Amino acid sequence: MAAITGREEKMLKIIHVSRIFLDLGEEPMEYGLLTDTMKDLSGAKYVAFNLFEEEGDGFETMSISGFHEDLQKAASSLGFNIVGKRWSFDPRRYERLFGESVVVYEALHELTGEVISDHLIKTLETIFDIGTVLVVPIVKNNRMLGDFTVMMEKDSLVSDFEILELYASQVGLLLSKRLEEKHREENQQKLDLVMDAIDAGAWVWDVQADQGDVSLQWMRMLGYDEKEWEPPTLEWWTSMIHPEDRDRAVQTLKQALASESESFAMEYRMRHKKGHYVWIMNRGKLMEWNSDGKPLRMFGIHLDITENKKTTEALREKEENYQVLVDSSFDIIYRLDLNGVFTFVSNAWTKLLGYSIEEAVGNSFRPFVHPDDLEGVEEFFRRIRESNTRQEHNNYRLLHKDGSWHWYTTTATPLWDEWDNVAGYVGTARDITDVKTINDQLMEKNQVLEYFFAINPDLILIASLDGRIVQVNNAWERTLGYGSSDLVGRSFLEMVHPEDVEKTKAAMGELKNDNVVWDFVNRYRSYDGTYRSLEWRSQPAGGLLYAAARDITEKLERQQEVEYLSFHDHLTGLYNRRYMDDSLKRLDTPRNLPFSVIVLDVNDLKEMNDVHGHFIGDELLKGVAQVLKETCRSDDIICRMGETNSSSCFLPHPNKK
Known part of the structure; x- marks a missing residue:
C-alpha cells in the first residue's frame, strides 16, 4: 500500500472534521475545533475565526487558536478579549475579500486598517511576532458567512491554498446548513404562534412519501400530545374520519390532487382520542409538484368548529318546533342576510317595538338603530362574519314606533349555505331598558356614595x-x-x-x-x-x-381641663374646697381612722394686700402653696379653702406621724 501524502492526510482531516460537525445535530458549534483544524492545515502560528452577522454591518470573533500566553498579553494590551469582540465592517476589506478565495496581507496592520490604533497594532505585532496574514473568506450562495484570519510565522508561507479553500468551502456548507436549520426553527415557531393565536392546527403532507407532519395544536384538537404521536398517513387520516363523512372527504382530496382544484375546504368529523367525534374545518392547498406534474406537497390548517356545528345541528333538529318557540319567545328572534337586510323577525318585534313584521322583512336593520350606536352594531356583525362564531353585543338602542329609544342586547351566530359559506346571521335581541335604567340609578347612587365617602x-x-x-x-x-x-x-x-x-x-x-x-x-x-x-x-x-x-382629642383635653378646674384652686394649683368635702366623705371610714386635719392660716395677708397690692398677696399665697407641696408627703391632700386665707393639710394615713 502506498504511503499517504501530506496533502491526502489533510484532505482526510477535512473529511473527518466535516463528519464531526454533521453529527453534532442541534448541539452548539465547536468553533475551537474549526480554528484548530485550520491551524493544522495551514501551519499557521495563530488562526482566528470570524462569524459575520446575518443582518447587520459587523462580525464577531468566535475563536482563536495559538499560544494562550500571547493571547492573554494581547487582551491586556487592548483592554478587551479578542474572542467575543464585535467588529464593524471595513468596506475596503470587505470588497477585497468578496470574490477571492484567499487574500494575502504582508503585515497585520494592513488588515486591521482603522479598527485598531497604530500604537496598539504595533504592540500586537510585537506580541504575536508574525509575518504574512491570510484571510480565507467563507462564502455560500454569494453570501459572506465569515472568514479565517491565518497569521503565519515570519518567513513562513502556505504552500497549498487549495486545501484552505476546500476547508473554508466545507465550513461554509456547515454554517449554511446551521442557518437553514435556524431559519426553519424560527419559521416553525412563528407559525406555531400564529396558529395558537387563531386557535388553528397546521398540517403538511408529503404526497409521494405518504407522510404527514402536524402542529401541536392539531394534535390537541384530537386529544393527543407530541410524546404519543406518530407521523400520520393517508390511511390513518381516512380511518379517523366519521364513516358518514369519509367518502365525501376522500373525494374532495382526490379532486385537489387531480388539480381539478388546487385548494379545498371541507367539514367532517374526526375521532377524538377519548372516542367521541369533533367537527373539523379543513382548508388545504396543493403547494408543490414534481417535473412530471405529480403533486408533491400539500399544506393546510384545521379549525375545531364543533361548537358552531352543535348550534347549527340543534337548529336543524328542532326545525319542527322552531315556529312554536319563536312565537312564544319574549325576545326578538331575527335573521339577516350579509347586507344586513331582515329576512325574518319573530312576533316579539311587534310586541316590543310596535312595528309590523312587514315593516322589517326586506328592509335593512340600520334605520332602526340609534345613529350613535350604529358603528358598534356594524362591528358586531363583522366579527361574526370573520370568526364564524357566536358573538354578543350589549347596550345599543332601537327606535320604537312611538319615537322613543329602547336599550337592547343581542347575540347572534353565522348562518351557512349548502356549500358551508356564511350567508347571513341569526340571533336574538332582548329589551334591557328597565334593567339599564335600574343599573344607571344604582351607578348614580354609587357615585353619590363615593362623593359622600370623599367629603x-x-x-x-x-x-x-x-x-x-x-x-x-x-x-x-x-x-x-x-x-x-x-x-x-x-x-x-x-x-x-x-x-x-x-x-x-x-x-x-x-x-x-x-x-x-x-x-x-x-x-x-x-x-x-x-x-x-x-x-x-x-x-x-x-x-x-x-x-x-x-x-x-380637643374634646378630651377640654374635659380634662374642666375636671381640673372643678377640683383645683385656679391661683395656687392646690385642691379646692369642693375636693376637700369629697375627700372627707371618702376618707371617713373605719379603715382610714384615725387621720389628721391641719388648718393653716397666712398671717397679715390683708395688710400685705393693702400695702403692696393684691398681686403681691397672690404671690405670697402661691409661695406658701409651693412650701406646703414640698413639705407634705406625696399622698397627703392639700387644699385651699375658698376665698379665705387658710389652707388645710389632711394626713389620711393613721399610722404615719
Whole structure:
C-alpha cells in the first residue's frame, strides 16, 4: 500500500472534521475545533475565526487558536478579549475579500486598517511576532458567512491554498446548513404562534412519501400530545374520519390532487382520542409538484368548529318546533342576510317595538338603530362574519314606533349555505331598558356614595377583620396626615398607641363575633409622630369591618381641663374646697381612722394686700402653696379653702406621724 501524502492526510482531516460537525445535530458549534483544524492545515502560528452577522454591518470573533500566553498579553494590551469582540465592517476589506478565495496581507496592520490604533497594532505585532496574514473568506450562495484570519510565522508561507479553500468551502456548507436549520426553527415557531393565536392546527403532507407532519395544536384538537404521536398517513387520516363523512372527504382530496382544484375546504368529523367525534374545518392547498406534474406537497390548517356545528345541528333538529318557540319567545328572534337586510323577525318585534313584521322583512336593520350606536352594531356583525362564531353585543338602542329609544342586547351566530359559506346571521335581541335604567340609578347612587365617602369629615375605614386596610377616605389625610396610598394594605394596629393595642384587639374580637362596637376610644399615631384620640363606631359585614371615627382629642383635653378646674384652686394649683368635702366623705371610714386635719392660716395677708397690692398677696399665697407641696408627703391632700386665707393639710394615713 502506498504511503499517504501530506496533502491526502489533510484532505482526510477535512473529511473527518466535516463528519464531526454533521453529527453534532442541534448541539452548539465547536468553533475551537474549526480554528484548530485550520491551524493544522495551514501551519499557521495563530488562526482566528470570524462569524459575520446575518443582518447587520459587523462580525464577531468566535475563536482563536495559538499560544494562550500571547493571547492573554494581547487582551491586556487592548483592554478587551479578542474572542467575543464585535467588529464593524471595513468596506475596503470587505470588497477585497468578496470574490477571492484567499487574500494575502504582508503585515497585520494592513488588515486591521482603522479598527485598531497604530500604537496598539504595533504592540500586537510585537506580541504575536508574525509575518504574512491570510484571510480565507467563507462564502455560500454569494453570501459572506465569515472568514479565517491565518497569521503565519515570519518567513513562513502556505504552500497549498487549495486545501484552505476546500476547508473554508466545507465550513461554509456547515454554517449554511446551521442557518437553514435556524431559519426553519424560527419559521416553525412563528407559525406555531400564529396558529395558537387563531386557535388553528397546521398540517403538511408529503404526497409521494405518504407522510404527514402536524402542529401541536392539531394534535390537541384530537386529544393527543407530541410524546404519543406518530407521523400520520393517508390511511390513518381516512380511518379517523366519521364513516358518514369519509367518502365525501376522500373525494374532495382526490379532486385537489387531480388539480381539478388546487385548494379545498371541507367539514367532517374526526375521532377524538377519548372516542367521541369533533367537527373539523379543513382548508388545504396543493403547494408543490414534481417535473412530471405529480403533486408533491400539500399544506393546510384545521379549525375545531364543533361548537358552531352543535348550534347549527340543534337548529336543524328542532326545525319542527322552531315556529312554536319563536312565537312564544319574549325576545326578538331575527335573521339577516350579509347586507344586513331582515329576512325574518319573530312576533316579539311587534310586541316590543310596535312595528309590523312587514315593516322589517326586506328592509335593512340600520334605520332602526340609534345613529350613535350604529358603528358598534356594524362591528358586531363583522366579527361574526370573520370568526364564524357566536358573538354578543350589549347596550345599543332601537327606535320604537312611538319615537322613543329602547336599550337592547343581542347575540347572534353565522348562518351557512349548502356549500358551508356564511350567508347571513341569526340571533336574538332582548329589551334591557328597565334593567339599564335600574343599573344607571344604582351607578348614580354609587357615585353619590363615593362623593359622600370623599367629603365626609369623619375618618371612614373599610378593613379585613384582621385589621388589614382596604379603603379609607380623604379625612385620614386631613386628620392624621396619611394619604390612601400610605394606608391601603397595611394593618391599622401599626398606628395604634402601644398602650391601646390590647384593648383594640379585644374590640376586633367582638367584631369577629359579629358584634357591633360603639363609642370605642383609642389613640392613633399621626404622620408627624404625635397621637390623636379617636372615637369609633364599627360593625362587621360580608367578611369586612366598616368603621367611622371622629377626632375627640380637643374634646378630651377640654374635659380634662374642666375636671381640673372643678377640683383645683385656679391661683395656687392646690385642691379646692369642693375636693376637700369629697375627700372627707371618702376618707371617713373605719379603715382610714384615725387621720389628721391641719388648718393653716397666712398671717397679715390683708395688710400685705393693702400695702403692696393684691398681686403681691397672690404671690405670697402661691409661695406658701409651693412650701406646703414640698413639705407634705406625696399622698397627703392639700387644699385651699375658698376665698379665705387658710389652707388645710389632711394626713389620711393613721399610722404615719
